[in-house]
Amino acid sequence: MQQAKKGDKVKVHYHGRLTDGTTFDSSADRQPLEFEVGSGMVIKGFDDGVAGMAVGDKKTISIPAEEAYGPRQEEMVIEFPVKNFPPDITPEVGMTLQMHGENGQELPVVITAISEESITLDANHPLAGEELVFDLELVDIKGKSPLIIAP
Numbered sequence: 001m002q003q004a005k006k007g008d009k010v011k012v013h014y015h016g017r018l019t020d021g022t023t024f025d026s027s028a029d030r031q032p033l034e035f036e037v038g039s040g041m042v043i044k045g046f047d048d049g050v051a052g053m054a055v056g057d058k059k060t061i062s063i064p065a066e067e068a069y070g071p072r073q074e075e076m077v078i079e080f081p082v083k084n085f086p087p088d089i090t091p092e093v094g095m096t097l098q099m100h101g102e103n104g105q106e107l108p109v110v111i112t113a114i115s116e117e118s119i120t121l122d123a124n125h126p127l128a129g130e131e132l133v134f135d136l137e138l139v140d141i142k143g144k145s146p147l148i149i150a151p
Contacts, residue, residue, distance in 0.1 A: 001054045004141050006038030011140035012050055017133050019062075024127065032139050043068050046134060053138040063132045072129035079118040091119050099123070 004010050011032040016025040027033055035041040037051055045063030053059070065071055085091060095111045099121070113120035 002141055002143065004037050004050050004053050004138060006051070007143075008037045009034065009142040010037055010050055010138060013137040013139055014046075015135040019131050019133060024132075043132075045132070049134065049136060050138065053136070055138055055141055058135070058137045060133065060135050063134065065129050065131055068130065068132045069125040069128045072124050076123040077112070078121050078123070080121050081118055082114075082116065085119055097121070 011034045013027045013032045014025075015023065015028065017023045033042070035047075037047060040047075043063065045061065045067035048067070049059070049061035049063070089097075091111050091114055093111055093114060097109050097111070098106045099109050101107045107123055109121040109123045110126070111119055112122045
C-alpha cells in the first residue's frame with residue numbers, strides 16, 4: 001500500500017485544536033487540504049505527521065510550538081503612539097490590521113490594548129506558543145510524476 005512521502009501531493013481531512021480542546025480550524029464541510037509533502041506548504045509538524053500515512057489512515061498528532069508557529073516573541077509586541085494612528089480608523093481591541101515591515105512586506109497585527117497614549121499591537125501568529133493537536137485522515141496520494149528522459 002502506497003504511503004505518503006516527500007514530493008507526493010496529498011489530500012488530508014483534519015481537525016485542529018489546542019490542548020484544552022478548543023478547535024481553531026477544521027476541514028469539515030470543506031474540501032480536504034491539498035499540499036505537497038516536504039515542500040514547506042504546511043507547518044513542519046503537520047508535514048511530518050502525514051508522511052508515512054496510507055490512504056484511509058487516521059491518526060492524532062501533537063505538534064509542539066517549535067514545529068508549529070514557534071514560540072511567542074515579546075519583541076513582536078509593540079506600543080504604537082495614538083497620535084500616529086490613522087485618523088480614519090477607530091481602533092478596537094481584537095481588530096486585525098496590516099502594517100508594512102522594513103522590507104515592504106505586509107505584516108498582520110492585532111490590537112491587544114488601547115490607552116490614551118498608545119495602542120498595543122501584537123504581530124505574533126495567533127497560534128504562536130501553542131501546542132497543536134490534529135486529527136488527520138489521509139484521503140488521497142498522487143505520487144511524483146516520473147522523470148522521463150528521452151534519447
